[in-house]
Amino acid sequence: MVDSNLESAMQMLIKTFHKYSGKEGDKYTLSRGELKELLVEELGSYLGNSKDNEAVEKVMNDLDANNDGEVDFTEFIILMGALTVACNDFFLEYKTDDKPKDGESAQKKD
Amino acid sequence: MVDSNLESAMQMLIKTFHKYSGKEGDKYTLSRGELKELLVEELGSYLGNSKDNEAVEKVMNDLDANNDGEVDFTEFIILMGALTVACNDFFLEYKTDDKPKDGESAQKKD
Numbered sequence: 365m366v367d368s369n370l371e372s373a374m375q376m377l378i379k380t381f382h383k384y385s386g387k388e389g390d391k392y393t394l395s396r397g398e399l400k401e402l403l404v405e406e407l408g409s410y411l412g413n414s415k416d417n418e419a420v421e422k423v424m425n426d427l428d429a430n431n432d433g434e435v436d437f438t439e440f441i442i443l444m445g446a447l448t449v450a451c452n453d454f455f456l457e458y459k460t461d462d463k464p465k466d467g468e469s470a471q472k473k474d
Numbered sequence: 475m476v477d478s479n480l481e482s483a484m485q486m487l488i489k490t491f492h493k494y495s496g497k498e499g500d501k502y503t504l505s506r507g508e509l510k511e512l513l514v515e516e517l518g519s520y521l522g523n524s525k526d527n528e529a530v531e532k533v534m535n536d537l538d539a540n541n542d543g544e545v546d547f548t549e550f551i552i553l554m555g556a557l558t559v560a561c562n563d564f565f566l567e568y569k570t571d572d573k574p575k576d577g578e579s580a581q582k583k584d
């Protein structure tokens with residue numbers, strides 16, 4: 365049986381997290397260094413110039429809800445969800461010509 | 475440039491949502507019928523026997539935070555995030571032999 369796109373997407377998220385989380389310290393969370401590696405290598409083109417430490421620090425501080433200096437899988441998924449929603453919004457903006465604007469309908473009324 | 479796994483995962487989530495949301499009514503939300511089709515066709519093996527309407531109703535009621543009978547992209551991403559966290563937990567449980575349990579060490583006691 366072939367995995368669906370959604371099943372593949374879930375597997376990729378899980379696999380990518382553990383590829384980096386397993387490198388040092390707690391195998392099941394991302395340290396600051398592991399998070400930085402993941403952001404630069406896997407999301408470089410989305411996050412732009414995230415090679416600078418300031419951007420990584422900002423993402424880490426936003427993500428690390430329980431302030432333990434580590435990002436767990438749930439915190440990582442919240443980041444990915446927020447990024448995906450942002451990408452989708454961008455995609456809809458871009459296709460805005462297809463979408464009737466407020467107060468405008470496809471048919472002419474009179 | 476080749477997309478990373480995370481970029482592909484984000485694209486798959488966006489593409490799959492719009493494949494179903496575009497079928498009827500509002501092109502940018504899933505109706506009950508569209509959600510059911512998506513669940514059965516794309517997540518059948520995860521959600522088990524979700525062919526019965528009761529399961530679809532339950533997911534719809536849980537997801538539809540603003541009670542408009544439609545699931546928007548953000549609500550869909552919350553479902554996918556929750557499912558991915560559940561899968562990851564399952565995967566860690568399964569690999570539990572690698573991980574010492576609370577208050578238990580790798581050595582034999584007594």
